[in-house]
Amino acid sequence: MADPTFDPNTLIAATREAFAPVLKAQQEGFKTLERIARLQYAFAGDVLESGLARVNAAFTATTAAELMHKHSELNSQFADKIRARTEEFANVTSEIQSKISQYGNEIASKAVPSRKAA
Numbered sequence: 001m002a003d004p005t006f007d008p009n010t011l012i013a014a015t016r017e018a019f020a021p022v023l024k025a026q027q028e029g030f031k032t033l034e035r036i037a038r039l040q041y042a043f044a045g046d047v048l049e050s051g052l053a054r055v056n057a058a059f060t061a062t063t064a065a066e067l068m069h070k071h072s073e074l075n076s077q078f079a080d081k082i083r084a085r086t087e088e089f090a091n092v093t094s095e096i097q098s099k100i101s102q103y104g105n106e107i108a109s110k111a112v113p114s115r116k117a118a
Contacts, residue, residue, distance in 0.1 A: 021110055025103035032096055039092065043085050050078040 053074050061067035 018110055021103055021106040025099075025107070028099055028103070032092070032099070035092060036089075039085065039088055043082075046078070046081045046085065050074060050081075 054071065057067060057070035057074060061070055
């Protein structure tokens, strides 16, 4: 028989509680996406700066040996920047993996009691 004291607020609160980990995971996903976009933007800036420095070196060098020396310096500086960016990307990737497993566990723990109740 139907329950005459049906409370929609209780149903809404239970739904919010059940989907809270999913919402939290979605919010963290957007934050992570923004972080990756910022890292890619910074990487593009490094590439642009390196290219401009190479053009500047080509215009200011007076001899071929000087140009080669400036280009080798620029190559080492660019390699250091790329190495640092790669480490940042690796850190972000490991953080993403840990957060995904954490939220997956939270979602699973919320889903298991509701399946037992049904």
